[in-house]
Amino acid sequence: MIKLFVPAVLLLLSLGSAAAAEQVSPAPAAADAEILQWLKLRVDKQYQATGVVVGIVDPSGERIVTYGRLGLSDTRAMNADTVFDVGSITKIVTSLVLADMAAHGEISLDDPVMKYLPAASVTMPKYDGREITFADLATHTSGLPLRPANLRSTDPDNKYAGYSLDDLYAFLSNYKLPYAPGSRYEYSNVGYGLIGAALSRRAGASWAELVRTRITSVLGMSDTRADLTGDMKHRMATGYALDLASLTLTPAKHWDMGALESAGALRSTPHDLMKLLAAALDLKPSPLKQAFDLTLSTRRPGGMQPATEIALGWNILRTDAREIAWKNGNVGGFRTFVGLDRSARRGVVALANAQTGNGVDDIGLHLLDPSIPVDMHVPRPHKEIALAPAVLDRYVGRYRFSETDTITIERDGDHLVCLLGPDKLPLFAEGERDFFLKVADIQLTFEAIVAGRPTKVIWHQGGEDQVGVRID
Secondary structure, eight states: OOOOEETTEEOOOOOOSOOOOOOOOOOOOOOHHHHHHHHHIIIIISOOOSEEEEEEEETTEEEEEEEEBSSSSOOOBOOTTOBEEOGGGHHHHHHHHHHHHHHTTSSOTTSBGGGGSOTTTOOOOOBTTBOOBHHHHHTTOSSOOSSOTTOOOOOTTSTTTTOOHHHHHHHHHHOOOSSOTTSSOOOOHHHHHHHHHHHHHHHTSOHHHHHIIIIIHHHTOTTOBSSOOHHHHHTBOOOEEEETTTTEEEEOOOOOOGGGHHHHOOEEOHHHHHHHHHHHTTSSOOTTHHHHHHHHHOOEEOOSTTOSEEOSSOEEEEOSSOEEEEEEEEETTEEEEEEEETTTTEEEEEEESEEOSSTTHHHHHHHHOTTSOOOOOOOOOOOOOOOOHHHHHTTOEEEESSSSOEEEEEEETTEEEEEETTEEEEEEESSSSEEEOSSSSEEEEEEEEETTEEEEEEEEETTEEEEEEEOO
């Protein structure tokens, strides 16, 4: 299976067929010195951030390993109280609100979400009479897309800005589901925005108030919120984007999530996120235990690679050795990760202040399952050149890497694009047959030319090469 990156999701690696998890000894914990070397590589050689924080929580307590500073011009060292935009880790908190309300009988996961929406303002899409439920939304199996088609913002670096609840209702009222809810996994910010809106109406309180009263105040997470306090602003890391052509970091815009705030608006700290994981691991008594259990036990097929199932917000990775629940965040200027192994009673937080394809997912997953490698590949700069349209047209076509992985290459004006999921990823030429992406450290080489056209493409990522065969 090919290691593909799309802006909303990092697809890491194939682990082969998954078997049922067994009770095994916990994976040995990496030494702090080894973790520090990974962080130094990520900052100093891979240019993935100006600083990274890793936190590990288990029955022995908390460990923090940090490297780097809050920004290019901010020399303060990263620490456990540094504030990050955590992006889609917000979905874990939103799903916990959902599960807590279900545990208290205020809603049911099987309730049609339309039951809690204003009939005068919105008509929810159905498929052959099948309605979308909360469980469909929380497992990304609702049939709703990643993003709504009626976004107001024209700024690609802040695409959700200004999006209102009325806009969301208008989109839903005119959207046609492509398949039955519950039948297929498709990652959806729309779905999680809708969860927040419906729960808010049911409770008669804003989503932010539900998060505060039901989750963060209960767990002592005073630094987890969408609106920054003055003190949090002072401790906030600067977010960056990485230009992979020149390997330079540039300040990134904060994403304003609008009506989809429950999908990705929270800011938090490593310390707060370790409190969340400690509660999920039952390391200390918590009134949210039933809610945590529900978020992790409600499952359907799907999830981000290398997941084998999707729970309520959590990706579930089951192997012969263990079972890991994890979630990442990919938001303007930041890449974030939380994960846990309930059997081993270990949780991991990894946060970096740059939005990159590599991020910190591999480090977090490795600390939970050492069979998952840490990406040690050192990128090189790339220089774009211009190619004639006739040359670009040679490479247009579909290329299959496996039974489940196919990419489509098209020409868009003076450059190529790679079609992957809902996104078109621009490809930039650095040679007649060599191309690179700027959103991730990925390069493509077209080879085995027959009658002027390639018969295969090589996908270079993370020091590995994977071959796709042209199928048309």
